[in-house]
Amino acid sequence: RKDAFRETLGAFRTGKIGNFGYKASGGGAGYGYFVSLNKDLQTGTLPNNEFGRQSLRTNFNFLPDPRVTVNATFAVTQARVKAPDNDNNIYGFLGGGLLGTPLSRTDDGSGSDGWFGFERDVKAISAIDRTLISRSTTAGMTINYVPVSWFTHRLTLGGDIVQDLQQSYFPISARGSYTGLLNTGSNAQTRTGTQRYTVDYLANVERDFGANKAYTLNASAGFQIIQTYSENIGVTGTGFVVNANNVISAASQTSGFG
Numbered sequence: 246r247k248d249a250f251r252e253t254l255g256a257f258r259t260g261k262i263g264n265f266g267y268k269a270s271g272g273g274a275g276y277g278y279f280v281s282l283n284k285d286l287q288t289g290t291l292p293n294n295e296f297g298r299q300s301l302r303t304n305f306n307f308l309p310d311p312r313v314t315v316n317a318t319f320a321v322t323q324a325r326v327k328a329p330d331n332d333n334n335i336y337g338f339l340g341g342g343l344l345g346t347p348l349s350r351t352d353d354g355s356g357s358d359g360w361f362g363f364e365r366d367v368k369a370i371s372a373i374d375r376t377l378i379s380r381s382t383t384a385g386m387t388i389n390y391v392p393v394s395w396f397t398h399r400l401t402l403g404g405d406i407v408q409d410l411q412q413s414y415f416p417i418s419a420r421g422s423y424t425g426l427l428n429t430g431s432n433a434q435t436r437t438g439t440q441r442y443t444v445d446y447l448a449n450v451e452r453d454f455g456a457n458k459a460y461t462l463n464a465s466a467g468f469q470i471i472q473t474y475s476e477n478i479g480v481t482g483t484g485f486v487v488n489a490n491n492v493i494s495a496a497s498q499t500s501g502f503g
Contacts, residue, residue, distance in 0.1 A: 256291065256292070256338055256342075256367045256370075256371075257290050257291065258288075258290055258291070258292065259290070260287070260288055260289050260290045261286075261287065261288045262286075262287050263285070263286045263287075264283070264284065264285045264286070265282075265283070265284045266281075266282065266283045266284075267280075267281070267282040267283075268280065268281045268282075272306075275307065275308040275309070276305070276306065276307045276308065277305070277306050278303065278304065278305045278306075279302075279303065279304040279305075280301075280302070280303050281300075281301070281302040281303075282300070282301055283298075283299070283300045284297075284298070284299050284300075285297065285298045285299075291329050291338055291371075292329075292367075292371040293327055293328070293329045293370075293371055293373065293374065293375070294327060294328055294329055295325070295326075295327040296324070296325070296326050296327070297324070297325045298322065298323065298324040298325070299322070299323050300320070300321065300322040300323075301319075301320065301321050301322075302318075302319070302320040303318065303319050303320070304316075304317070304318050305317045305318075312390060312391050312392060313388065313389070313390050313391075314388070314389040315386065315387075315388050315389075316386070316387045317384075317385070317386045317387075318383070318384070318385050318386075319383070319384045319385075320381075320382070320383045320384075321380075321381070321382045321383075322379075322380070322381045322382075323378070323379070323380045323381075324378070324379045325376065325377070325378050325379075326376065326377045326378075326379075327374070327375065327376045327377075328375055328377075329370065329371075329373070329375070330370075330373065330375065335361060335362060335365075336362075336365070336370060336373055336423070337370065338367075338370055340361060341360045341361045341362060341365055341370055342360065342361075343361075344361035345357065345359050345360040345361045346359065347359055354366070362422065362423075363421060363422070364418075364420040364421055364422040365422045365423070366422075369418065369420070369422035369423070372415075372416045372418075373413075373414070373415055373416075374412065374413075374414040375412070375413050375414075376410075376411070376412045376414075377409065377410070377411050377412075378409070378410045378411075379407075379408070379409050379410075380406075380407070380408045380409075381405075381406070381407050381408075382404075382405075382406045382407075383403075383404070383405050383406075384403065384404045385401070385402065385403040385404070386401070386402045386403075387399065387400070387401045387402075388400045388401075395450060395451050395452050396448075396449075396450055397448070397449045398446075398447070398448050399445075399446070399447045399448075399449075400444075400445070400446050401443070401444070401445040401446075402443070402444055402445075403442070403443045403445075404440075404441070404442045404443075405439075405440070405441045405442075406438070406439075406440045406441075407438060407439050407440075408436070408437070408438040409435075409436070409437045409438070410434065410435075410436050411434065411435045411436075412432065412433070412434050413431075413432075413433045413434075414431070414432045414433075414491060415427045415428075415430060415431045415432075416430055416488045416491075417429060417430040417485055417487070417488050426483050426484065426498075427483075429483060429484040429485065429497075430483070430484060430485035430488065430491065430496070431481070431482070431483045432481070432482045432483075432485075432491050432492075432493060432496065433479070433480070433481040433482075434479065434480055434481075434493065435477075435478070435479040436476070436477075436478045436479070437475075437476065437477050437478075438475070438476050439473065439474070439475045439476075440473070440474040440475075441471065441472070441473045441474075442471070442472045442473075443469070443470065443471050443472075444468075444469070444470040445467070445468075445469045445470075446467045446468055446469075447465060447466075447467035448465065448466050448467060449463070449464070449465045450462065450463070450464045450465075451463045451464075476503070477503065478501070478502070478503040479501060479502050479503070480493045480499065480500070480501040481493070481499065481500050481501070482494070482495070482496025482498070482499050483496055483497070483498045483499075484496050484497030484498050485497075
């Protein structure tokens with residue numbers, strides 16, 4: 246009984262929060278830069294509850310000529326969230342604990358053993374992996390060219406790429422901790438992404454004319470190109486031989502959409 250009670254308490258752990266940050270800036274004659282690095286890591290009080298994020302951001306400006314100014318920026322971020330099922334979900338700690346009954350407790354820890362599901366204890370719930378990985382990359386550059394004071398040019402190039410990977414994995418359970426085919430192992434993945442690229446050009450003319458320069462001519466012309474690409478792909482594999490090889494192609498049954 247003491248061993249079984251200790252296993253129940255093993256559902257909780259001490260959470261941790263850690264972060265690291267570094268920033269640097271500088272420059273010289275005709276250029277300047279800024280760099281920022283950040284890393285965050287958090288572990289929740291439950292075994293399969295984690296959050297991590299890494300990011301890099303840089304800014305750079307350059308004046309190769311008194312008539313030309315170049316500004317560039319680049320940023321990349323990756324976040325990883327691992328969260329257990331919760332609320333009234335039958336595969337979560339909260340639902341499995343509150344919907345269970347002490348009348349099902351056993352000395353050897355078999356059966357429901359106080360939990361809602363059969364053999365769905367701390368070990369079985371902790372083995373479920375629900376992970377979301379998000380990646381974001383942004384890059385841009387603006388070039389200003391002033392050949393003469395009254396005639397200016399501006400060219401802007403930009404790109405924005407966002408990708409998400411969501412996974413829901415149930416390992417093989419010889420004890421029958423889950424329901425139906427989930428006990429044979431199941432891996433469901435969804436990938437979504439958006440890529441957007443832009444090109445923007447603007448030319449501007451501004452001249453004063455007439456007696457005492459009483460009149461001003463201000464004319465602009467340019468173009469803009471925007472290209473967007475989106476994808477949404479989902480695949481599911483059920484029935485694995487071993488948990489160590491849980492890629493979709495190793496499953497006995499597969500399905501997908503896109």
